Structure formats: structure tokens, C-alpha cells
Amino acid sequence: MTKAADPKAPRAELERALRARIDGKAKPVGALGRLEELAIQIGLATGSLSPDLGLAKIIVFAGDHGLTAEGVTAYPSEVTREIAKLILAGTAGISVCARAANAGVVLVDAGLLAPLDAHPRLIDRRIAAGTRNARLGPAMTTDERDAALRAGEDIVEAAVRDGTRVFAFGEVGIGNTSASALLAHALTGLGLYFLVGNGAGVPPLGLAHKREILAQTFARAALPASPPGARAEAALSEFCGFEMVMMAGAINAAARHACIVVVDGFIATAVAAAAIARDPRVRDHCIFAHASADIGHWQLLENLGVEPLLLFGMRLGEGTGAALALPVVMAAAGILTGMADLPGEHPQ
């Protein structure tokens, strides 16, 4: 066995040691392709030559959006709660993806309009009964935002204490593709026009109406131009749902604890971009699971300079894409922890 790298060794040294270790495994050099690149990322992010990722955990944050009053969504806000109930019942889209990935799912009520009945897989961290209408004013107060960020950190820290080292975060929140388009626009400067898609379905007043409402909403808000973290935090409270803000806090905490974050679709990617703006080191901990059918997601992935793993044209959210990428991530870590070395050769 190769001895563990000095945790204070510089990043380049650890990367060299990881490549040598992977090249010394019982396979032709490079034969596991993308998995080998992931293994190096995982080793660097966890600071380990043999990263023990434990069990993966899927955490789905749910919250309602006041902006749904503006006719920008195909479904009414009440559907957020219906999907949340299906997740608890184990019959949602994420439920089947999580079973296929052999990972557990917990649901966090970050701010649904109405609370859910207690359930063993429900974490109640409700900030409020939905956000306010972001076209008319901030979706939440800065105190509410900070409480949501802290709640996300708390949830991750509890899971880390229980041994979780890989997180897949999902979301449910009718209206949150609108919030994500505004957040991504604020963070990247990408044109709002191309960041706004149909989301879960064609809005009743049409896509042009949705774009107009979002342009008005963006124009109303005063965001600081810099630093990036302050701008991201302002955009989170101005436009976003509690489920998104809580996920941002969770991503930041997961990265601080040297964990891996598997990022889902458009909404989760916009939230990850906010977490990266708050702390650029977060990027190295994120694995982008898939490119969704949403054009805004492609734009955003390209702007972040990242390459998604799966190209399945999914656009359901709930963490479904991240769940399907989990086995790939676990297999990549397994190269370092579970494969034999080539006989007669030893890395380093």
C-alpha cells in the first residue's frame, strides 16, 4: 500500500501522487478514461490518496416561491408540496433514481407554504411559509437568508458527523427555474434571454411573459457589483427560494469539510455558482452530474468551464441527475481504494 500523502503537501505534489497511484493500478494507463480524472479530483478535494467516501446521501430541499403569483410557472405552488410528499412516500422521480443508485434520500422543508406531517426522512428547517413575490421586493430578508444558509450548513455538518462524504443535493420548488435564471444572470452576466427556459412546462402566459417578468424583477433589485460573494448573497435574498439558499449553505459547508458535492441540473448549478462566488475553493469539490434539456443549464455549465458527466436530456430536478451520477463518482473513488496495483510495479 502507498502511504498517505502529507496533508500539508502542496496540491501539485498530491496530484502527481494520485496520477502515479492510478497509473499503477491493474489496467492499461488511462483505460478508465473520465473515471480517472474524477478519481484525481476526488483525491485532491478530499486531500487523500485513498478517499473513503462512505455512503452517499441525497438531500432534497423544498420551498415555495412568491414569484409564482406572476404567472411564470406551468404548475401552481401547491405542486411543490405534492412532490415533497411523494419524495417522503418514496414514489417521486428522485425515489427511483436514488434506489437505482443505492443511496438514501432525505427531504428538507426549507420553506414550503404549509408544513408537512412529521416523517422519519423529513428534516424541518422551515424559514417561512414561502418567499415573497420577488418582482415587488426582496424574496426574503437578509436575516432569513442568513438563517437559511446556516440551516444548510447545520444539515451537512450533522451528516458529516455521521460519516457522509458525498452529497447529492436536489430541490423542489415551483418557480425556481425563474429564480435560477435571475441568480445565474447576476453571477455570470449571461443574457437573461437565454437563461430563461420553460422550466417544468410552458408558463400559462407564455415564455415572453416570463422573460418580461424576470427582466422587471432583475431591474428592481440593487445588487452590489462586487465582491462576488456579496453579490451572490444579495442575489440569493433578492430572487431565490429558501430551498436554494439552504442548498448554497450546504454546498459551502460540504466543501469546507473536504466532501464531494454532486451537482444536479440548472437550479443546483446556479446555486453552486453562488457557493463558488462565496468561496472559489468550492469549485474543486463539485462534480457536475448532467447537462439538462434546459438551454440555460448548458450556458451556465459552459460559463463555469465545467463538463457534465451525463447527457440524458433530463429536466426534472429533485436531484435525479445527481443521483444517477453517484455510482460513477463512487466507482471513480473505487479506483483509488478498491483496485489492485499492477503486480511488480508500485506507484511512487
Add this chain to the structure above:
Amino acid sequence: MTKAADPKAPRAELERALRARIDGKAKPVGALGRLEELAIQIGLATGSLSPDLGLAKIIVFAGDHGLTAEGVTAYPSEVTREIAKLILAGTAGISVCARAANAGVVLVDAGLLAPLDAHPRLIDRRIAAGTRNARLGPAMTTDERDAALRAGEDIVEAAVRDGTRVFAFGEVGIGNTSASALLAHALTGLGLYFLVGNGAGVPPLGLAHKREILAQTFARAALPASPPGARAEAALSEFCGFEMVMMAGAINAAARHACIVVVDGFIATAVAAAAIARDPRVRDHCIFAHASADIGHWQLLENLGVEPLLLFGMRLGEGTGAALALPVVMAAAGILTGMADLPGEHPQ
């Protein structure tokens, strides 16, 4: 719950019922993208509106190739057995991918040079101690080929009796990218030049030498021009390893038993093409897991008119790509079996 379709209903009717069922699930229409198409394929292949796929099984066939005497491989034949031993020990590339996919692995000795010690996960169906040098004459007799085909059928039928409905087949056999190039050339007419790649590594006498040996080998063999099944069977005995022929028998049997076959990389795809030539209905049962880094694999997938699920640039074989696709296949079936219907709407 929707009642099961009449198993004698025509395929178009079942497809319509499957689409209606999927559209009626608790998600926007089409929101699970590629998974929905897979779910329809799985429903059609299994003849069921709620296909119970049971547990997936990964079966890796191992065999040695006489053609390795010609200097066409980067590794000596002995490496086949070393990898087979790592698979039994649980420390091969397929071992980490299988654990990530939560699926068991069995190894079949189809014809290694030397037998392995008994092991709970080893199936001994040795036809002979490796094949003969295909440049000089047929790799195996037609009796040996038929015995290998039957062994593959037996192995699948035993697994079906135990409840397996999804198979991922892998292979280990130094020299089998050469055999696969010859098989694919015989089946498709694709130019041998582009079907021949480095395989596990650059051959010691170079790629031009490998191409020259394979051209000589192909020219030596007399294959019937038709029917396709006879040509495929002749190519299997003329050029291929026992591990490949046994996999062909296994694929044909899995399709006959209405099972799903997750096809791995270049070698498994060439073998699947042979199984399809023997019985065109096999195609509907095959899900092509990934496109490998091997240019021959891309050519062959395009020739078959199929779209692989994963694009990770892997080229290890052993079933590694198929294993990583298993959770995607299980999630797709889960849309039909594990997701709630939309409240108030019922498919059909």
C-alpha cells in the same frame, strides 16, 4: 394501477400504452429525457407495462487467444488469467464498478490457458485451453463453438431461473480486440483499418503489424456470404475467443427469455452484433452502455444505428462500462414500477 397489457397485444399497442403510462407519472411530460426512452424499450423488450427487473447480474467471460503468438497485443496471454484472479478477489476494475452499481459479479472460465482454483464466484465452463492461432487456421472447431454457445445459454438460463432479468456481460481475453475487429469486419463490411485500434495498449510490433496480421487472418478464412446468422457463426469459430462465443450464446438466450442485455464496449458490441445477426430480435433487448475510447467501437455503434448512454472514454472491458450503465437502466425501469401517477389523471 394500470392493468397489465395483453401479452399478445401488438408491439405498437404496447408502445402506446407504455408512453401513456410514462406521461401519466408525477413529472412533466418528457422530463426524464433519455430515461423515458429506455423505459419504453425495457417495457417492449420484457413485454410488460411494469417490468420487474429483479437484481442485475454481471457475468464476465474469460478466455485466451492463440493469435497472441503473432505479436498483436501489448500484454502476454498470461495477463488474462491474472485479471480473472483479480475479478475473483474483488479488486479488478469491474469489481469497483460493480460495487458502485450494487450488482454482483461472476466469472466464467470459458477457455483460459490454465484453469483457476475453485471459487464461489467462478463458473467453470472451459471449452479448451485457449483458442488456436487464427492466422493459421480456425480459432476453434465448429463443435467447440457450438459447445461454447450452449454454455452461454445454460449460464443465462440458470440465472433467469434465479430471477435475473438484466444482464451486463463483460469479457477478459488478451487478444480479443483483434478478434472483435475481424468479427465486426465480417458482419458489417466496415473497413478493417478503422476497426483495428491499439486495444489494451500499443502492440510491440506496432499497429501496422497488427493490421497486417489481421488482414492475413481474414483473407485466410472462408466465410459464407449469407445468411447473416451462418456468416456470424463462421466468424465466431474462425476468429474469436471462447469468452466471446459464450457471450454470444448468453446474449441470444437472454433475449429469448425477454431479458435486458446491457452491452459493454468494443468487444461486447461486436459480440452483440453477432447475436443480432443470428436473431434480429436481439437488438430490441440490447442497451448499449457506453462509447469507448476505441475508434472501432464508435464505427460499430454507428453501423448498428444505436446510441450509447455514457461517453467516458473508457477502454478497459471487463464489463466496466456496462456496470456503470446498470443504475441508469434500473432507474428507467423504476419510472414504470416505482413512480406515482399524476393525481387526477390516469394513463390510457
